[in-house]
Amino acid sequence: MTSQIETFSDKLLGFTLPERNARARIVRLDKVVDDVLSAHDYPPPVTHLLSEALVLGALMGGLLKSKGETAQLTMQAQTKSGVIALLVCDYRGGSLRGYADFDAARLAQLGANPPLSALFGEGYLAVTFETGGGQRYQGIVPLEGDSLAEACETYFSQSEQVPTMIRVASRSGVAGRVAAGILIQHLADGEEGRERLHVRMDHPDWEHVSVLAQTVSHDELLDPDLSLEAIAWRLFSEEDEIRVQPGALLSRGCRCSASYYESVITRFPEEERREMRNDEGIIAVDCAFCAKSFALDL
Incomplete structure (x- = not known):
């Protein structure tokens, strides 16, 4: 794997493992996540959750094949009686935006690190892909598990039948907030761009790739001095080929006027x-x- 210009923050990086029929996206957000969060005075639990949502929006939005300005990924977590009534994040052409509506009084009673179940109760996650060519498809799954990332893995497994592993990390520091993540998928019997003949969640190639991908640490994802290319290389250095695909520059992009x-x-x-x-x-x-x-x- 070679790259003349390394990628560090606020830009997507994609790569494929041709011999394993796997594709991946990696992202690290710093200025972008601060820009989005600065619009509201969110308490720490909501800040953490919305940071995770922005990373997921970038990772999943980076899967859109259309490069048209109208191609969009929208992720919406919603509940009728949860502390967080609505969380929405969308991605379009490198632009990210997100918002959370919550009950501040009830949130304050939950403590510093409430679990996802306490924030949403019995909620659901809706993921909508719009390709820009008039095509639109949506999947809806329960908000279950310990994180939004787990709910997104469930979406890909149930709605698209694509084995998917997602890891997200975030933290606040003196310089602001940084959030990062990796998404990797197995396109069984077909590298990206070719038809998938069938999908097996227990495919040997997928088991190999997912085990390696799970070794990535939060510190590696968040390290500002470690390029995204270096993370891919560390995880899959034993592969014969890693094809790097530089992705979109990312920015806060509210479209209101x-x-x-x-x-x-x-x-x-x-x-x-x-x-x-x-x-x-x-x-x-x-x-x-x-x-x-x-x-x-x-």
């Missing part, structure tokens, strides 16, 4: 728009993702 909200609100009947206006005749709209406010004279 006055014109967008105007186009949405003008679809409502005049009677409903009248009820939306304040005493000055203005319709005030706040973006949940970036916390920007828009005053619309409609």
Whole structure:
């Protein structure tokens, strides 16, 4: 494996193991995760959860084959009675955004490190891929396990029948928050780009790859001085070939604008728009993702 320019943070890295029919994505976020989290004063448990969601959004969004501006991955965790009512994250062309709606009073009663079950109760995870060519497919799985990453593994296993292993790590430091992760999949009997003839969760090649991938440590994923290429090499140095595929540059990318909200609100009947206006005749709209406010004279 050779790479003239190494990848460290805020950029996706993809690679394949041709002889094992495996593909992978690795990412490390620092400025991006801080930019997204800075829009709201999230408490530590929500900060940790949303950091994990942003990493997962980047890893899964990096699987999109379409390079069109409208190709998008959306991940939404939701419950009716949980402490966190809604967590949503999406990826489009390297742009990431995320938001969490939660009950602050109930969250404060859970302590410093509440488990996923305490945060969501009986919730579900919806993962939606839009290719940009009019194709859209979605899978919904229960929010079970110890992390969002485990729920995403379940999604790929149940909805796409693709053996998948995901590891995510995050921490806060003096310089801010950093979050990172790796996603690796087995495309049985077909390297990426070729048709998968059948899938076996117990395929010898997948067992070999997944065992090696699980040896990656949180410190390795989060180490700012360790390139993503070096992580891939450490994990799979005994493979004959590792094909590196540099991915998209990542940034916070909220798509809100006055014109967008105007186009949405003008679809409502005049009677409903009248009820939306304040005493000055203005319709005030706040973006949940970036916390920007828009005053619309409609």
